[in-house]
Amino acid sequence: MHRVSIFVTCLVDQVFPRVGLAMTEVLERAGCQVEFREAQTCCGQPAFNSGFQDDARHVARHFLDVFKGAEYIVVPSGSCASMISHHYADLFEGHHESRVWEFSQFLTDVLKIDDVGARLDRVVTYHDSCHSLRELGIRDAPRRLLSNVRDLRLVEMDAAQECCGFGGTFSVKFPEISGAMARTKIDSMLRTGADTVVSIDSSCLMQLQGALSRAGSNLRTMHLAEVLACR
Amino acid sequence: MPLTQIQKALDDPRLQKAVYSATGRLADGRRKTVADLPEYQKLRQHAHDIKQHTLEHLDTYLEELERSVIARGGKVIWANTAAEACDFVTNLARDRGVKLVVKSKSMTTEEIHLNHHLERHGIDAVETDLGEYIIQLSGETPYHIIAPALHKTREQVAEVLHAAPNATPEALTAIARATLRKKFLDAGIGITGANFLVADSGAIVLVENEGNARLSSSAPRIHIAISGIEKVIPRAQDLAVFLKLLARSATGQALSVYTSFLSGPRRPGETDGPEEFCLVLLDHGRTSVLADREKRQSLYCIRCGACLNHCPVYRKIGGYSYPWVYSGPIGKILTPQFAETLEKEGADLHASWLPFASSLCGACGEVCPVKIEIPKILLELRQESPKKREEKLAMRLFSWIMRHPRVYEQFRWVRKMRKLPSAGPLKAWLSERDLPELPARSFREEWKRRK
Numbered sequence: 220m221h222r223v224s225i226f227v228t229c230l231v232d233q234v235f236p237r238v239g240l241a242m243t244e245v246l247e248r249a250g251c252q253v254e255f256r257e258a259q260t261c262c263g264q265p266a267f268n269s270g271f272q273d274d275a276r277h278v279a280r281h282f283l284d285v286f287k288g289a290e291y292i293v294v295p296s297g298s299c300a301s302m303i304s305h306h307y308a309d310l311f312e313g314h315h316e317s318r319v320w321e322f323s324q325f326l327t328d329v330l331k332i333d334d335v336g337a338r339l340d341r342v343v344t345y346h347d348s349c350h351s352l353r354e355l356g357i358r359d360a361p362r363r364l365l366s367n368v369r370d371l372r373l374v375e376m377d378a379a380q381e382c383c384g385f386g387g388t389f390s391v392k393f394p395e396i397s398g399a400m401a402r403t404k405i406d407s408m409l410r411t412g413a414d415t416v417v418s419i420d421s422s423c424l425m426q427l428q429g430a431l432s433r434a435g436s437n438l439r440t441m442h443l444a445e446v447l448a449c450r
Numbered sequence: 451m452p453l454t455q456i457q458k459a460l461d462d463p464r465l466q467k468a469v470y471s472a473t474g475r476l477a478d479g480r481r482k483t484v485a486d487l488p489e490y491q492k493l494r495q496h497a498h499d500i501k502q503h504t505l506e507h508l509d510t511y512l513e514e515l516e517r518s519v520i521a522r523g524g525k526v527i528w529a530n531t532a533a534e535a536c537d538f539v540t541n542l543a544r545d546r547g548v549k550l551v552v553k554s555k556s557m558t559t560e561e562i563h564l565n566h567h568l569e570r571h572g573i574d575a576v577e578t579d580l581g582e583y584i585i586q587l588s589g590e591t592p593y594h595i596i597a598p599a600l601h602k603t604r605e606q607v608a609e610v611l612h613a614a615p616n617a618t619p620e621a622l623t624a625i626a627r628a629t630l631r632k633k634f635l636d637a638g639i640g641i642t643g644a645n646f647l648v649a650d651s652g653a654i655v656l657v658e659n660e661g662n663a664r665l666s667s668s669a670p671r672i673h674i675a676i677s678g679i680e681k682v683i684p685r686a687q688d689l690a691v692f693l694k695l696l697a698r699s700a701t702g703q704a705l706s707v708y709t710s711f712l713s714g715p716r717r718p719g720e721t722d723g724p725e726e727f728c729l730v731l732l733d734h735g736r737t738s739v740l741a742d743r744e745k746r747q748s749l750y751c752i753r754c755g756a757c758l759n760h761c762p763v764y765r766k767i768g769g770y771s772y773p774w775v776y777s778g779p780i781g782k783i784l785t786p787q788f789a790e791t792l793e794k795e796g797a798d799l800h801a802s803w804l805p806f807a808s809s810l811c812g813a814c815g816e817v818c819p820v821k822i823e824i825p826k827i828l829l830e831l832r833q834e835s836p837k838k839r840e841e842k843l844a845m846r847l848f849s850w851i852m853r854h855p856r857v858y859e860q861f862r863w864v865r866k867m868r869k870l871p872s873a874g875p876l877k878a879w880l881s882e883r884d885l886p887e888l889p890a891r892s893f894r895e896e897w898k899r900r901k
Contacts (some may be wrong), residue, residue, distance in 0.1 A: 227893050229852070233861050234886055236893035240900075255897050260852040266845050268810060270832030274849035281853040353812035382762045386809025391875040393807055398882030399460050399766045400809070403470070429883030 223251045224289035228299045229261040235421045241448035242295045242322055249330050258285045264302040268387050276310045295444050296420045297321045297351025305354055323419050327360040334367035339449040344376045344413035348420035361419055361443050378407035385426035401430035415439045417446055459768040469768050472600045473759040479702015496691050498821040501750035511649040511682045518652025522714030524727040532562035535730050540571040548638030554663035555579035556643030558676050560775040576633045578662035580626055584610055593769035596700050596755040640666035644677035650685045652713055659707040667712055673724040679731050680749040695819035699754040735791030745827050748783050750820040757814035773799050779814035783827045805831035
């Protein structure tokens with residue numbers, strides 16, 4: 220049995236707790252023993268990406284203290300997972316982090332599970348979040364998991380690998396550009412005829428959901444964990 | 451930040467469509483030709499390594515290049531500043547009694563505003579690349595590193611060329627060609643840039659599709675190539691790496707239509723080529739970029755434009771929202787690093803916003819044929835950028851809260867607020883998007899109940 224320590228991220232903790240709950244459910248069903256360390260907060264990415272290395276380093280130090288001794292750290296976000304596994308090395312010289320796994324990657328690469336036994340009657344299109352795709356190289360894992368969900372039909376959009384426009388503080392520093400990027404992405408999603416867009420990052424989904432709602436669209440957003448928890 | 455320019459681009463549906471589809475076509479072309487090259491990733495690394503090596507030994511290779519060019523009968527002119535480069539050209543034109551100059555597309559000459567300079571000295575400079583010619587006639591600057599008139603519709607081009615609005619692309623090209631042919635024959639000087647400068651042979655390599663660079667460098671009596679010092683590569687065989695990458699990354703061609711290797715002026719017994727050849731090696735701030743070990747890789751750029759075509763921000767705000775001639779992701783990292791040089795020349799450059807105007811999606815770094823780590827450099831520039839006091843305080847507060855879980859948990863009171871105050875970042879968010887409904891309980895609260 221795998222002992223898994225989950226890092227739910229500040230966004231999921233405060234805004235999308237259902238994603239954390241769904242992830243826990245899927246991991247437990249897959250036979251993992253899940254723990255949640257309550258002193259966890261954020262990975263520090265907002266400070267790091269804004270050019271505040273020192274402030275980011277303090278938060279990263281807190282993260283490392285909280286997760287001391289954890290064997291597997293599973294994260295429902297490619298962006299936060301990449302912050303820890305790739306960019307902590309920029310903050311602490313010689314630091315090497317191999318314990319952190321993005322959720323879908325953990326299922327397929329560590330647990331070797333492609334089919335979690337989920338069922339959902341939806342037409343789904345998958346949005347590649349940038350850091351999952353380009354920093355962690357995750358492309359197939361979520362698609363494989365989705366294609367094994369009963370009653371679910373996966374349709375590819377032409378702009379699957381284009382950014383949704385979120386980009387952390389970018390979304391509020393340059394709202395006009397960010398919003399325009401989201402609308403381009405949404406156009407691509409709508410062309411597929413899908414009723415749901417799925418991603419492995421809640422931040423992208425918050426951006427897309429916010430723009431979809433503003434556009435009056437009834438296309439829904441779901442985190443992969445939520446899809447995989449459906450039976 | 452040129453908000454009005456950005457807003458203008460965003461509010462122009464015709465422009466949005468034109469830029470998105472033109473860059474999309476270039477990106478598709480790249481994807482297809484790169485897929486035919488099994489060794490593509492190895493070549494990128496190889497190209498990166500050659501550039502790294504060359505720039506680490508730039509002094510040696512530049513001196514070798516100078517010797518090679520001189521040995522082949524050419525002249526080498528070292529220009530520290532834009533003014534020095536421009537002055538050389540105008541002085542030579544005056545000495546040789548030249549009133550007409552033909553130019554082939556060159557970002558380096560855009561960078562030093564050569565055309566303005568020539569005009570002020572009463573010398574007629576004619577751009578001969580079709581896109582660049584259209585831009586010159588319109589009184590504009592290049593919209594894109596390799597496709598200067600990317601934003602123009604066929605109708606707009608017809609208007610500029612005084613053609614019928616429904617003229618075909620072939621007819622429009624024929625009009626430009628008829629005018630330009632005569633210019634090639636009448637010009638006393640031809641000016642080109644350079645894609646590569648080969649140190650061991652002294653060859654200037656020009657990559658193009660229209661044949662105008664070849665004509666500019668061979669028809670007039672004098673050929674001047676103006677190039678940044680970073681374009682030097684050690685050996686001719688290094689071209690086997692770069693030429694495989696350049697056209698594929700730029701236009702999706704396996705090789706461009708014309709690849710010219712020019713080594714010096716016409717020698718006795720030869721029937722063509724210019725009588726005089728001058729190579730202007732331009733610094734213009736490059737050595738100060740070189741001084742920074744981390745960010746010097748910005749100088750590896752071979753100007754393919756792939757990062758522009760793949761950039762979701764460039765594809766929205768277009769080429770005119772950027773403050774300098776280099777737009778897109780490469781412009782975002784080059785401009786702040788050249789800012790000091792440009793400001794000394796009196797340019798009123800607002801470059802500090804550039805590194806922040808990125809979602810850090812990483813598409814640029816992924817397609818760069820010489821593996822410049824553009825996102826990493828953006829982050830470094832963000833770190834170096836002077837910050838406002840309130841932002842510093844906000845980040846310090848953020849960092850402190852995130853280290854104190856008990857304080858962090860108090861966010862629940864924000865979640866319970868019936869209406870959030872629409873100000874600052876929240877206001878910016880709401881200007882484009884709705885907020886998600888906030889949950890009654892956080893994950894940690896749910897977790898406690900679950901147990």
